[in-house]
Amino acid sequence: xxxxxxxxxxxxxxxxTGKIKFIADIQMPDMLFGLTVRSPVSKGKLKEIKFDKNxxxxxxxxxxxxxxxxxxxxxxxxxxxxxLASGQIEYLGEPVALIAAKNIRKAYExxxxxxVEVEEETPLLGLExxxxxxxxxxxxxxxxxxxxxNKGNIKEGFDEASYIVEAEFYTGFQEHLYLEPQGMMTYQxxxxxxCVGSLQCPYYVRPAVAKVTGKKEDDIVIIQAPTGGAFGxxxxxxxxxxxxxxxxxxxxxxxxxxxxxREEDISFTTKRHPSYVHHKAGVMKDxxxxxxxxxxxxxxxxxxxxxxVVLSRGTLxxxxxxxxxxxxxxxxxxxxxxxxxxxxxxxxxPQTLFAMEAxxxxxxxxxxxxxxxxxxxxxxxxxxxxxxxxxxxxxVAIDRCLDRLISISDFKKKFEIYRKQSKSRETEILKGxxxxxxxxxxSFTGSGELMLKSKAAIQLNPDGTLEIxxxxxxxxxxxxxxxxxxxxxxxxxxxxxxxxxLPDTSRVPNSGPTVASRTTMIVxxxxxxxxxxxxxxxxxxxxxxxxxxxxxxxxxxxKKRIPFxxxxxxxxxxxxxxxxxxYDFPPEQVWDEQNYKGTAYPVYSWGAIAIExxxxxxxxxxxxxxxxxxxxxxxxxxxxxxxxxxxxxxxQALGYGLMEKCELKNGKFFQNRLQTYIIPTSEDMPEIxxxxxxxxxxxxxxxxxxxxxxxxxxxxxALRNAVLNALGIEINEIPIxxxxxxxxxxxxxxx
Amino acid sequence: xxxxxxxxxxxxxNIQFEEESRLLDVLRDRLGLTGTKEGCGEGECxxxxxIIDGELKLGCLQLAAVLSDGTDILTIEGVxxxxxxxxxxxxxxxxxxxxxxxxxxxxxxxxxxxLSNNKNIDRRTIKTALSGNLCRCTGxxxxxxxxxxxxxRK
Numbered sequence: 015x016x017x018x019x020x021x022x023x024x025x026x027x028x029x030x031t032g033k034i035k036f037i038a039d040i041q042m043p044d045m046l047f048g049l050t051v052r053s054p055v056s057k058g059k060l061k062e063i064k065f066d067k068n069x070x071x072x073x074x075x076x077x078x079x080x081x082x083x084x085x086x087x088x089x090x091x092x093x094x095x096x097x098l099a100s101g102q103i104e105y106l107g108e109p110v111a112l113i114a115a116k117n118i119r120k121a122y123e124x125x126x127x128x129x130v131e132v133e134e135e136t137p138l139l140g141l142e143x144x145x146x147x148x149x150x151x152x153x154x155x156x157x158x159x160x161x162x163x164n165k166g167n168i169k170e171g172f173d174e175a176s177y178i179v180e181a182e183f184y185t186g187f188q189e190h191l192y193l194e195p196q197g198m199m200t201y202q203x204x205x206x207x208x209c210v211g212s213l214q215c216p217y218y219v220r221p222a223v224a225k226v227t228g229k230k231e232d233d234i235v236i237i238q239a240p241t242g243g244a245f246g247x248x249x250x251x252x253x254x255x256x257x258x259x260x261x262x263x264x265x266x267x268x269x270x271x272x273x274x275x276r277e278e279d280i281s282f283t284t285k286r287h288p289s290y291v292h293h294k295a296g297v298m299k300d301x302x303x304x305x306x307x308x309x310x311x312x313x314x315x316x317x318x319x320x321x322x323v324v325l326s327r328g329t330l331x332x333x334x335x336x337x338x339x340x341x342x343x344x345x346x347x348x349x350x351x352x353x354x355x356x357x358x359x360x361x362x363x364p365q366t367l368f369a370m371e372a373x374x375x376x377x378x379x380x381x382x383x384x385x386x387x388x389x390x391x392x393x394x395x396x397x398x399x400x401x402x403x404x405x406x407x408x409x410v411a412i413d414r415c416l417d418r419l420i421s422i423s424d425f426k427k428k429f430e431i432y433r434k435q436s437k438s439r440e441t442e443i444l445k446g447x448x449x450x451x452x453x454x455x456x457s458f459t460g461s462g463e464l465m466l467k468s469k470a471a472i473q474l475n476p477d478g479t480l481e482i483x484x485x486x487x488x489x490x491x492x493x494x495x496x497x498x499x500x501x502x503x504x505x506x507x508x509x510x511x512x513x514x515x516l517p518d519t520s521r522v523p524n525s526g527p528t529v530a531s532r533t534t535m536i537v538x539x540x541x542x543x544x545x546x547x548x549x550x551x552x553x554x555x556x557x558x559x560x561x562x563x564x565x566x567x568x569x570x571x572x573k574k575r576i577p578f579x580x581x582x583x584x585x586x587x588x589x590x591x592x593x594x595x596x597y598d599f600p601p602e603q604v605w606d607e608q609n610y611k612g613t614a615y616p617v618y619s620w621g622a623i624a625i626e627x628x629x630x631x632x633x634x635x636x637x638x639x640x641x642x643x644x645x646x647x648x649x650x651x652x653x654x655x656x657x658x659x660x661x662x663x664x665x666q667a668l669g670y671g672l673m674e675k676c677e678l679k680n681g682k683f684f685q686n687r688l689q690t691y692i693i694p695t696s697e698d699m700p701e702i703x704x705x706x707x708x709x710x711x712x713x714x715x716x717x718x719x720x721x722x723x724x725x726x727x728x729x730x731x732a733l734r735n736a737v738l739n740a741l742g743i744e745i746n747e748i749p750i751x752x753x754x755x756x757x758x759x760x761x762x763x764x765x
Numbered sequence: 766x767x768x769x770x771x772x773x774x775x776x777x778x779n780i781q782f783e784e785e786s787r788l789l790d791v792l793r794d795r796l797g798l799t800g801t802k803e804g805c806g807e808g809e810c811x812x813x814x815x816i817i818d819g820e821l822k823l824g825c826l827q828l829a830a831v832l833s834d835g836t837d838i839l840t841i842e843g844v845x846x847x848x849x850x851x852x853x854x855x856x857x858x859x860x861x862x863x864x865x866x867x868x869x870x871x872x873x874x875x876x877x878x879x880l881s882n883n884k885n886i887d888r889r890t891i892k893t894a895l896s897g898n899l900c901r902c903t904g905x906x907x908x909x910x911x912x913x914x915x916x917x918r919k
Contacts (some may be wrong), residue, residue, distance in 0.1 A: 022858050029866030030854040030873060032800020032841035039799035191901050193804045193812060193867040242802075242867030243901050276805040490865030490902045654861040658903055662864065665904035688809035688899075696895040696905050 016499040017507050020654040024495045030204045037197040037211050037239040038273045043555035047118040048262045048272040049125050052105045053110035056137035056351040056681035060103055063111050066127035066569050073267040074124045075114040084228030088254050095317035097257050103132050104316035105353050106681040107282040114262045114270050129522045137351035141288040141313045141676050144348050148311060156349035158314050159322035163328050163401050163610045166340030171305025175296025180378050183369035184747040187676035189287035190358055191693050194242020194278040196251060200259035201269035207260050207724040210237045213252035214244045215527035216519050217485050222253035223260045225585040237518045244489040246357030249529055250320055251283050259762050267308050267420060282688040284356030287312040287324060291369035297377055301388035305340040308332055310366060314347035315354035321347040326459050330614045333401045333450045334370040336392040357529060359663060360726040363454060368748060371731030373452040376744055385735060389451055404613050407723025410708045411646035416451050419622035422703060425449055425643040446740025447626045455615025456720035457532040460605035469523040469592040470540035474586045478579030482514040482541060484525040486533045491722055492655040493533055499651050500538050500715045504545035506562040507578045523594055525682060531720025536597055538715035543595040555585050617711050619719045620646040623728035627736045634752035638668060638700040646707040648719030656721060660704050663725030669694045671730030671748045770834045774843025782829055789813045789824035792840060800841035811898030814871040815840050821878040824833045841870035844877055853877055853915040861910035864902035871898050876912050886916050
């Protein structure tokens, strides 16, 4: 009844009026402000942390590794990252100590009087260095994770093929640039630590803080503050920040807040992993791909953190939307001496999909075929087998997305006109159009959801209000609006009765992290199971079959009509009625992690993207003019919110492909401020046309699948393919800014 | 300590602050007007946009001490009380021009300034007027629509 309705955001009015309190807007009595003391070099042995004898540190709280009462590491996948480095330094900016003072000015003053001395060693810095070393002596590198996919027989594929096509692709760092920088506060009450902050995954933060403080998990409470954007950037990093504020709080006995300024945030928090992909394909004359052999390298930074799972998703999306009979993929997460990259919308898939979608156009370009035809020849269909052997039994909608896209963008005609446009001296502006077709696997990879055992709950209060109790966070994507829509529709009650508060681990069960496009699809399903259970309990209570119609319980036998509120006050008369359910993992989803065989994801969302650009032949400026996207997402619970996600993601991806340059210079990010790290502004916007196709997913709530990450997957390669159409040059790296074009033109002797 | 008497959101305030304070700090820390946000601290993101004597300014670049007695300041907290402000806020909500909400106060202020001073606006003028305000969530189209809706163009 509320499905497919454009309900306004429940937190919307507080946001448009500025009333909502982000973490930096909160103050507590006696609160201290914390800062981090960091390593000035990329690698070495920590010799000494020197505190200036002429500075009065008496009212400054100082924490070093020695003060840690628990264990000195941040629990993520492996426990290898220290909370505060004490011996070995692995990256520039690695935290070695923490300080807190009664105000931020005082804290900065103290920071200036602390010197960190490190005996320097030679670091490994930068993707180019990694690739060079990999090609020369691969055994000298350290790998955090090395998945492999093998399907068919690649030798036979290459023997049979008419052409061999080969290319190398590079993608750079991408900074999340959530508008609200990282921030966290920890205070103590009745022997418990309360961490309140800007975060995505409260149940990732809780064990991390417990380990470091030496407390039991039950003595740690994590509360999400309204979060000003995250995009993956607040998935694992808040664990470190919470551990740091908790240590300062533990030592000082006072509430401690840490808010990163923008430069600190860009310099030291996670980013999208830089990637290198080498593709070699055996192709028939008509564009049919018989075999794909690929090498994928991700720069994984100083510690393991989330890199294995990011690379896993990247590897599993490397073949994009194509059915290829013979595949060998070798992927490696390489240790280096940079701040650990981490989760970012798409989680490894945007990197490998850039490579594959660009490669398809490379094949078309070299074989003089249409990029549309090459895609059509190789597209996955219902019944196709993916590289992992996963059989796609239903709901493959990529052909529908592609055909609709071709029609709304007029791709075929424009592509031919632009390909033949005059490149004479007089023409200043060259036009181009490019497409990409992509997918995104919904929820955790492989057996991840089985191991998570996510639990979600609803609570019926005596006044008839229903609370949704989940650990999933609203960071702007609309959980607090979508979930009431799901529950109210499932129960057929007015949406005004349903509330979805931000998570507080003392109240909500662990429904898993807010990542992997899983919240609506997986946790939404658990909430529908809770609603079913509530109806069961009503039936038990009234001892007959019940239907709920628009907030009225209809007792089918006695023909009684009881308003939902009244029924609630009867069934939950003494105390609120709490109903918790666990995710019912589909038994047919079997995954072999060792051999990368089986069902990597229960379902995929699909997308087709076209972008039209104008390239100035003399300045190499690229202006995106039109962006057409068609996304298949199962069911849009709230269409305007879904479109908001799809468009917002598409524009982040446009920034990734077009302008978001972040370079390492001597271990430091050169673009570490908003003046230098450029993201799209209103002036950069193309005209956007977004269409949604709905092929309901039977296990999703009302047919919904994941959609949050999908739009980050295809815009960058479509842009690259548009530049290829305009200039006739294969550019194999992003971002494609004027400097990149100049480099390629120079290499080909064109300037 | 500097002492000033300003009119903020239609009310006279006597305030004291340190010489080097930015207007952003005075609003947030001294007056508790936390609707004005700090996103970058260097004038790039626009989250701290306020209107000073009828001009759109950035709170993070504005030294508070240079604003003399009698300065008139409008922040997001005051906008809701004006008819135009309320219309803009409703339009933002309706057009889904809000996701995380951190850039929103600044966006609303920039829109308020645009619509207070211009009767005839089109997509081009909107894009230019909002080019100093970064949003990382929406992709801007919904914000353009919100501005058009508030202007009565849609």
